[in-house]
Amino acid sequence: MTNVLVTGGAGFIGSHLVDELVDEGYDVTVVDNLTEQVHDGEPEYLNEEAEYVWGDVRDRELMTELLEDADVLNHQASAVGVGQSMYEIEEYVEVNTLATARLLDIIVNEEIELEKVVVASSMSIYGEGTYRCSEEDELRHPSLREEEQMKQGQWEHICPECGAELEPVATTESKPRESTSVYAISKKDQEELTLSVCRAYDIPAVALRYFNIFGSRQSLDNPYTGVCAIFSSRIKNDNPPLIFEDGEQTRDFIHVSDVARANRLAMESDASDVAVNIGTGSPVSINEIAETLIELYGKEDELSPEIANDFRQGDIRHCFADPSLAADELGFEAEVGFEQGMRELVEWGRKRDAEDRFEEAHAELEAKGLVGED
Template structure:
């Protein structure tokens, strides 16, 4: 059996990757620091696969990470601190964990004896900034962030940088220039660039998977800095209205954690993935308002979202994936229908406690002038 390391393997996505690797007969080692914001109390979660080896350690600890890599053939680098808004004031922590933690991994691969033959890194759609758009007059364009002055007037749409007409969102390809606009996005780009760069130089095949908005069971419902689906679920479980910025018509690509696992398995097993970057999403945009409405409907409560018509600095209007590359080269196909995925999340959430800290987190952003 090949030995595989999953950094962040006790977390939401990492734990599902661990489960599938164990199911396929791999010998799996989990390396996770049990971040209290994700794991209150600092204890391993109940869902953690008992057939995997668990190592309590932090990617910022060079020696601990070096020991965790011993005997490993494949690394799934999932460890990261997540959250766009929080990253804009907990700057040092995000850079230390995401950027310097990944620097430790790459330094070990470059300078220490090891048996690693492949590294897969969890990259992020946040590195794109705004998605790709089409202009009737100017063709395909990749605009920068909307100016705060425009947003303050309640004009939420993205305008063509050439003719100022309102743009239509289209799928975003991997070839789009990265326009990072948050510390989180910067650090995720750092992770991707370092793993790809070091892997190429030392002939350790790297793969970067740019996750779009991932949802599913095991998301921390008490962490107000995690994904929007989990945040809305926490609000609804506590009989509170989901808070939506702008007009709620901004859209994202919501992909089930099970499809993220599918992409990781294909990327590990197929040589065609080596040295490549792939979007992992569904290719279908869904508005933020739709997310809140569907969750409330499926949960069986009459709660309408609170559309605030205020904005967060750095938010993008639309971004959804062009998944043609991963479909054609790896045979990836999204398997989980959106509503079925939401039902699975809701059924799981009924057995899980959720402390609603969203208003506290929102106030923190407001105090810092980010809303």
């Protein structure tokens, strides 16, 4: 039986992946350090069929021992949070970049024989998504918006050639990458280190560029996690979702069960030395997320989204996936629709206590000079 070592396998994505692999007959070993920002002790959803080792991926001795018994490495462990990464720089680089480098160093120098390596990458490495100028019918790859533009509340990108407003289009894997946060840089490091080293040593490897993942088991107490969980925590505590810019910025929201399946397909496919988008291809606005969650929690008469009249440094405007390469390379297509996935998240969220720490996190960003007002 194939033994899969899943780093970060007690977390949001990792635990769903463990369930997927166990259901498909794999022998699964998990290593996770149960970081306090995400976990309050051992989660109740852990799969009894998997083996759990509570330790840190930066522990060379531990990881050497675990890798020697593995056939496949699925590397999910990561420090997550764009804003927080901009002032906890050393922590993010150590947990993401250095830990991945150490795993690869062990594989190479201890001559670990692996059938496959799958690493979690991120859409954040693109920076802004892809746009089209309708006037000139050409693609554009803009950099971050200037602060002066943001202060004036001019949220959309403007074509530098003709001055027309740019139209967001699907982002392919060939888009030039412009990582705009420490988190994004560290995820790019994880992807490039893995593909480069595995290519040199003839180890099949796939990097999965996750778009915005949502679903059950997402930490509702962690104010640095995804927007669906942050809004859920606000709503459960009878507070309105606070929205940056005008709320019409869009992202590609993919359900965690689809992401788990994409990981399994990446392991089982012949794909190698490739990075692929894992998304739906369908953009959803932040306003739509807030309104949908308020409705599903049954609080339409009490709450409505609140525009915060500010913006975060480094935020992008639009980015959604072109998922065609994942279909070609992995045979993967997202199956869970937006409404279905949101209902699953809310059904799970109703049963959980949630501490709303958004204002605390927002104050930290303000103190670090990472929030501006229009």
